Amino acid sequence: MKHKEIQQSKLLKNKPCSRCGEGTMMAQHKQADGKSRFYCGKCHLTVWE
Numbered sequence: 256m257k258h259k260e261i262q263q264s265k266l267l268k269n270k271p272c273s274r275c276g277e278g279t280m281m282a283q284h285k286q287a288d289g290k291s292r293f294y295c296g297k298c299h300l301t302v303w304e
């Protein structure tokens with residue numbers, strides 16, 4: 256059985272844009288409340304996680 260144990264911080268580092276596809280990485284902005292905001296400079300998509 257293969258477990259995928261990836262640190263959340265690692266996952267967050269390279270988040271591709273769901274609109275532009277795998278080739279476009281979103282910029283991560285750490286919020287004061289601990290949440291992360293991801294912004295795509297290409298299509299201006301913003302998501303919070």
Ligand SMILES: [Zn+2]
Nearest residue numbers: 272275295298
């Ligand atoms: Zn995008």
